[in-house]
Amino acid sequence: MIRLEHVSKTYKTSTRPALDDVSVGIEKGEFVFLIGPSGSGKSTFMRLLLREDVPSRGRVFVADWNVAKLPRRRVPRLRQRIGCVFQDFRLLNNKTVAENVAFALEVIGKPRNDIRRVVPQVLQLVGLDGKADRMPHELSGGEQQRVAIARAFVNRPLVLLCDEPTGNLDPDTSQDIMLLLERINRTGTTVVMATHDHSIVDSMRRRVVELSLGRVIRDDARGVYGVGR
Numbered sequence: 001m002i003r004l005e006h007v008s009k010t011y012k013t014s015t016r017p018a019l020d021d022v023s024v025g026i027e028k029g030e031f032v033f034l035i036g037p038s039g040s041g042k043s044t045f046m047r048l049l050l051r052e053d054v055p056s057r058g059r060v061f062v063a064d065w066n067v068a069k070l071p072r073r074r075v076p077r078l079r080q081r082i083g084c085v086f087q088d089f090r091l092l093n094n095k096t097v098a099e100n101v102a103f104a105l106e107v108i109g110k111p112r113n114d115i116r117r118v119v120p121q122v123l124q125l126v127g128l129d130g131k132a133d134r135m136p137h138e139l140s141g142g143e144q145q146r147v148a149i150a151r152a153f154v155n156r157p158l159v160l161l162c163d164e165p166t167g168n169l170d171p172d173t174s175q176d177i178m179l180l181l182e183r184i185n186r187t188g189t190t191v192v193m194a195t196h197d198h199s200i201v202d203s204m205r206r207r208v209v210e211l212s213l214g215r216v217i218r219d220d221a222r223g224v225y226g227v228g229r
């Protein structure tokens with residue numbers, strides 16, 4: 001589903017590469033933690049998948065797309081198939097829960113009848129039935145993240161990229177969010193999650209890809225956060 005082949009990325013203003021000869025393959029349906037200290041290259045990894053940037057060297061594939069070679073007009077289609085969840089939720093604060101989720105479908109031209117049908121379904125899936133008409137500020141942080149996950153998932157993406165999705169949540173709420181991401185993963189959606197959260201990585205025992213200074217220094221099938229530290 002995702003393949004990086006000898007990918008290096010050096011930003012113009014930087015001397016050392018943000019990614020340095022990274023080769024990683026992720027199969028459909030995998031759940032992968034991307035870990036490493038600040039500046040190790042996790043966000044750059046995700047930016048290359050979304051074609052927010054292109055590698056300096058090497059090739060990036062998502063599904064059948066050779067991402068860096070994709071003509072500009074096809075980039076929106078790639079991004080439609082990749083859902084994104086962030087630490088800071090990024091909801092539209094002047095729209096209700098249902099409108100936030102519906103908006104993701106409106107912008108890609110989904111028929112209104114389809115939207116009316118699928119929004120309640122996805123809100124139920126993420127545990128927000130009954131909250132469709134609330135505004136984001138009327139929700140807890142965990143609930144806001146559920147809305148963000150519903151919005152990222154409503155179009156059934158191939159891949160869900162999660163950048164520190166529990167970074168603003170307390171441990172119990174974080175666990176609930178992880179259960180939800182596991183449920184989404186069980187539908188066959190590939191999940192890639194960048195995180196600094198040791199306890200989550202240790203409790204889930206999923207694949208762990210560790211970056212350090214832009215290089216993959218560990219790739220464990222059922223890993224923990226810190227080996228030998």
Ligand SMILES: Nc1ncnc2c1ncn2[C@@H]1O[C@H](COP(=O)(O)OP(=O)(O)OP(=O)(O)O)[C@@H](O)[C@H]1O
Pocket residue numbers: 011012013014017018036037038039040041042043044045
């Ligand atoms: N747009 C940019 N221009 C120049 N350098 C950048 C840019 N984005 C990232 N970098 C540099 O690339 C390296 C990797 O950064 P990246 O954001 O990918 O790390 P990260 O692992 O996601 O960090 P964090 O955990 O803090 O989000 C860092 O040295 C960073 O300073």
